[in-house]
Amino acid sequence: MLLRLVHWGRPAVPRIVVGGLTALGASLLALAVPQVLRSVVNGPLLTDGSRTAVVEAAGLVLALGVLEAFLVWCRRTLILTPGTGVELTMRRDLFRHLLDLPVEFHDRWSGGQLLSRSMSDLSVIRRWMVFGLVMLCVSATTVVVGVGLMIATAPVLGLVYLAGAVPVVWLGFRFRQDYKVVARRARDQAGDLATTVEESVHGIRVLKAFGRGEDALGDFVRQADELRATEVAKARTQSRVTFALGAIPEAVLAVSLAVGVPLAAAGRVSVGALVAFFATAAIVNAPVERLGNLLAMTLDARAATERFVQVVDTVPTVRDPQAPVALPPRPAGGSLVELDGVHFAHPARGSGPVGEVLAGVDLRLEPGTTTALVGLTGSGKTTLLQLVPRLYDVTAGAVRVDGVDVRDLTRAQLRAAVSVAFEDPILFSASVRENVLLGTPADLPAEEAEDLLQGSLDVARAGFARDLPDGLATVIGEEGLSLSGGQRQRVALARAIAVRPRVLLLDDPLSALDVSTEAQVTARLREVLAGTTTLVVAHRPSTVALADRVAVLEDGRITGVGTHAELLATHAHYRYVLTAQEAVDDAARAADRRAQDTDVREDEERTADEAADEAADEWVETAR
Numbered sequence: 001m002l003l004r005l006v007h008w009g010r011p012a013v014p015r016i017v018v019g020g021l022t023a024l025g026a027s028l029l030a031l032a033v034p035q036v037l038r039s040v041v042n043g044p045l046l047t048d049g050s051r052t053a054v055v056e057a058a059g060l061v062l063a064l065g066v067l068e069a070f071l072v073w074c075r076r077t078l079i080l081t082p083g084t085g086v087e088l089t090m091r092r093d094l095f096r097h098l099l100d101l102p103v104e105f106h107d108r109w110s111g112g113q114l115l116s117r118s119m120s121d122l123s124v125i126r127r128w129m130v131f132g133l134v135m136l137c138v139s140a141t142t143v144v145v146g147v148g149l150m151i152a153t154a155p156v157l158g159l160v161y162l163a164g165a166v167p168v169v170w171l172g173f174r175f176r177q178d179y180k181v182v183a184r185r186a187r188d189q190a191g192d193l194a195t196t197v198e199e200s201v202h203g204i205r206v207l208k209a210f211g212r213g214e215d216a217l218g219d220f221v222r223q224a225d226e227l228r229a230t231e232v233a234k235a236r237t238q239s240r241v242t243f244a245l246g247a248i249p250e251a252v253l254a255v256s257l258a259v260g261v262p263l264a265a266a267g268r269v270s271v272g273a274l275v276a277f278f279a280t281a282a283i284v285n286a287p288v289e290r291l292g293n294l295l296a297m298t299l300d301a302r303a304a305t306e307r308f309v310q311v312v313d314t315v316p317t318v319r320d321p322q323a324p325v326a327l328p329p330r331p332a333g334g335s336l337v338e339l340d341g342v343h344f345a346h347p348a349r350g351s352g353p354v355g356e357v358l359a360g361v362d363l364r365l366e367p368g369t370t371t372a373l374v375g376l377t378g379s380g381k382t383t384l385l386q387l388v389p390r391l392y393d394v395t396a397g398a399v400r401v402d403g404v405d406v407r408d409l410t411r412a413q414l415r416a417a418v419s420v421a422f423e424d425p426i427l428f429s430a431s432v433r434e435n436v437l438l439g440t441p442a443d444l445p446a447e448e449a450e451d452l453l454q455g456s457l458d459v460a461r462a463g464f465a466r467d468l469p470d471g472l473a474t475v476i477g478e479e480g481l482s483l484s485g486g487q488r489q490r491v492a493l494a495r496a497i498a499v500r501p502r503v504l505l506l507d508d509p510l511s512a513l514d515v516s517t518e519a520q521v522t523a524r525l526r527e528v529l530a531g532t533t534t535l536v537v538a539h540r541p542s543t544v545a546l547a548d549r550v551a552v553l554e555d556g557r558i559t560g561v562g563t564h565a566e567l568l569a570t571h572a573h574y575r576y577v578l579t580a581q582e583a584v585d586d587a588a589r590a591a592d593r594r595a596q597d598t599d600v601r602e603d604e605e606r607t608a609d610e611a612a613d614e615a616a617d618e619w620v621e622t623a624r
């Protein structure tokens, strides 16, 4: 799994390798110190006691120490920057892939899981690459070289020390098995927790309005507690292995001492060799102890990498064709859109006829006309609309624009030709200007962009945006000024119009507007839409009025196409849908009236309160 990182880590490899070599050099220098000790003890100390030799040896140890410190500094400096570069590249690739993945992927994945993958998982990988990986290699090499030196210095004692490796390796293997499960669980739970925070913040108004703050807190605490329990389990597993990796070498050293001293007394091992053996063992013990933490870091990085590649390995199901076809030039009278035997099932609902929302839709949108799509709620109107710009791909049949199957066009070409305004408009944390011009080419001359902006705002009756605190530069969306539902819809409508598309898809874009504003927008749209083929999902008769023709979606098929009057006279289901909607509208209007009455009462009460406050203030002033 970790080898997958080579793809992103390649540019950093030279610096990581050089950094690793400097770290290895530092460790080997540390291992050289006991050998100096050995020669001092066996030479000047035990024989002639020459001061000069001791001073020379001390100078050598000092020089080795300074060089070791310098190499450690080199390692840090060399590896720091490439690690952040790798993290940036991985983050960019992940985000690019997320944008490329189809809507169906985003239906299945929660925001928190994607957020945690792009933030904390990548930080874990970076830390491992620049520290864990390097130190793991250096520690393992130091241990191997150190044990080799110990065997060379005092073979019997070296073999005793080596015997300690058997339980260490076994423990390491057991640790890997246990830790990798909890490491993955912890990362997934962190993602779930991020999802909960994201959803709660997003839906904060609903939580407050329904007084469900305590429940949300309860859910959050439960999840946070599960994560805590997993982290504790992780820490316990890690501390067990760290303890064992610390204790086993110390125990082995005690055994070596018990064996070594009699050997030295018997003259079978020199005193210098014994001193060098234990000094080397003290140096080797440190990386052995570190192995527990480094293994844990490695397994954390493995879990993070697994989660990262899980996303980047997901193959987009909606892709550009191998040999894209070009759209014919824009016809003067407008584009022809055909849906031919279209079937569609949302993947989450299972494939096959049972899960199908659309079961053989045949619909022809004549060039330059506006067609209203009417059907009961949940009948698949939004789904149908989304098949045209390939937010989903049909499961059977075909959607064609000007005779070209939309799957034969590049997505960029298709989406420049087809524009959508959704019922629930999402605005980005950017200025009104940026939001409206979102779909227009980036290289559009400033003057033309300004004309488009002003024209689109006028058609969508979104002129209110000019009166915002900073005019059209006012930041709206999540981080900016909140707009009302109707205002957001109008900005989103302006955004859809600004593209000047061949095909405009409107998913009940005026549902949050009052009837008179809707009438004004409708009138302007009729003028502007001449030459644009439009499909508008309509719930209200007033929206249907926008259309030249109406298509009725019923049981996954189009069961009637005609003018509003024709269908009223001939299509029972159409009459039923409109009547059902009128009943809903009547109920909504009644609710509006009640709310207005309450507002008036509240205003009256407020005025009375304000008057009382003013009287009280006056009284206080007079008293003063």
Ligand SMILES: Nc1ncnc2c1ncn2[C@@H]1O[C@H](COP(=O)(O)OP(=O)(O)OP(=O)(O)O)[C@@H](O)[C@H]1O
Pocket (backbone or CB within 6 Å): 107, 346, 347, 348, 349, 357, 375, 376, 377, 378, 379, 380, 381, 382, 383, 384
């Ligand atoms: N992403 C999805 N995953 C699974 N099922 C979905 C998804 N989106 C919609 N559906 C289902 O597909 C059916 C059609 O939904 P769609 O939103 O297209 O209906 P609609 O006619 O636009 O409804 P409304 O008039 O209420 O907006 C519904 O049963 C809905 O539950």
